[in-house]
Amino acid sequence: MPLRRRDNMLTWLVVGPFAIVLAFPFYWMLQTSLKSELDLYNTENNPFAFGEGSPTLDNYRFLFSDTQYAHWLLNTVLVGLAVVAITLAVSLPAGYALARLSGRWGQTLGVGLFLVYLVPPTLLFLPLSRVVAEVGLQDRLAALILVYPGFTIPFATWLLMGFFKSIPRELEDAAVVDGASRLRTLVWIVFPISLPGILTVVIFTFSLCVNEFIYAIAFITSSDSKVVSTGIYTELIRGDVFYWGALMAATLIPAVPLALLYNTFLDRFIAGFTGGAFR
Amino acid sequence: MPRRRRRDLLEQRRFLAPALIAPAVVFVGLLVGAPLILSVYLSLTNATAGSLTGGFVGFDNYTSQWSDPNFRTAFRNTIVFTLVANAIVVLGASVLAHFLIREFRGRWLMRFLVLLPWAAPVALSTIGFLWIFDSLFSVVNWTLKELSLVDRFNPPQWLGEPNKALAAITTVHAWRLLPFATVIMIAGLASIPKEVNDAAKVDGATGLKKLWFVTLPLQLPIATIAVLFGIVFTATDMAVVYILTRGGPFNSTQMLPMWAFQTGIQGGSLGEGAAVALFLLPVLAIVTVLMLLFARRVEVT
Known part of the structure; x- marks a missing residue:
């Protein structure tokens, strides 16, 4: 049976943090895979944002054509x-x-x-x-x-x-x-x-x-x-x-x-x- | 008429069942039973990488390994990180299963996100963690630095310092096992008959009281199975250690499977490697039997 509104909120409050921790590495893979070399290896950059040359599909291209x-x-x-x-x-x-x-x-x-x-x-x-x-x-x-x-x-x-x-x-x-x-x-x-x-x-x-x-x-x-x-x-x-x-x-x-x-x-x-x- | 006779034979249950099961038994015997026996044999010889036989040396491999400091570290690490990782997993999975079984809005998405670590091939997601724990570009360190929680010029080396590296390996294992344990616990919760819940309601058991006296005891057998799988999977996994640290720095994060691989395959001492791997067998066997007995006893009472 569907839950009441308050129970819905509670469920999200408990499950949400788990989901974030468990899924974070995949979000991170996605973010990293879309970055340019220049952006990726610049320690000054905020890693959560896209910098110079990003986002790009170059990494995917490299993967399939050069490896x-x-x-x-x-x-x-x-x-x-x-x-x-x-x-x-x-x-x-x-x-x-x-x-x-x-x-x-x-x-x-x-x-x-x-x-x-x-x-x-x-x-x-x-x-x-x-x-x-x-x-x-x-x-x-x-x-x-x-x-x-x-x-x-x-x-x-x-x-x-x-x-x-x-x-x-x-x-x-x-x-x-x-x-x-x-x-x-x-x-x-x-x-x-x-x-x-x-x-x-x-x-x-x-x-x-x-x-x-x-x-x-x-x-x-x-x-x-x-x-x-x-x-x-x-x-x-x-x-x-x-x-x-x-x-x-x-x-x-x-x-x-x-x-x-x-x-x-x-x-x-x-x-x-x-x-x-x-x- | 031989054809006719064959059919009759297959019609008989006494004959049909073994005929259907036999191929599976043969496969398992050849691919699991035989190598296991071969492994025991090898561990009693000084066989090297080049051959399948060697001189009989009795228990020399076992005693020499037992006094090897690297083996000792591997043995201790395997036990400690298996226990810690599984403790985290059981706690997390019990909570998570309790909520994920509800029919809340957005359940499909939440379940998808929670299942990701289990669905992804472990060797691949561990490479993801290699990047997350990178010495220069670690996102964990970046965040900690921004929050001024660590020294900007001397950040923690997650994979380069013994204790932190062990913690990292344990984290990856707990992260990866949590979804699987959750799924098994959901199965346990789902199998509790509706009448039990109704009866509990009639008796006035609600909230924590119900959880403690009704739900948890009924969930125990299947939770035991989840823990059993968790223990076996963590204690025998090599991918995570291999990719994150290869047992380093200075063998401080050595685990039994990794040490067996390095001794037997890379070092070429097949006999000693087999002995290292076999140290796990009695431990796992005892754990398995105890947990299955426990699961069964709880189920009966």
């Missing part, structure tokens, strides 16, 4: 899409089975998966770096595509399990009574209804891949195969030469669309996350 940024973006998207495809292929059936078909065993396995998701790359990157080198995948995107499902599958299966639990059973039973096989029911009835949930999983899985840092920095050193999360830092910061304007533009570009998607799918994410094994 491999566009290439890293493409690499990131490629890795993300490939990992999402693998993850869905494996997690859709597993999530469904855990939600429906397997009673107590399902409970145990579900919690097990949750625990696996908590095993961090920090513990695994050293042995994996050797394995990756051994099979000749060092410096190739394939290394990331191979390794990322290790954390995306537990995560996606967990979320999907939550979504599938919320679909009424009767729907499937009706289809089975009508003569459809369990597998057909799954593909033609259950998956289509779960589409919003599946889309949520796609978005959050993709963003996990964009976020990943340790594997990307341990396995990939050639600038051709870098992804955004490592490329910007390792290539655009050279010794004492900083391209701050371009750097800030580079960090802002992936953040904004991801945040929009998060906001749109947040409620579904919550539903899936808590619909898992906690109830």
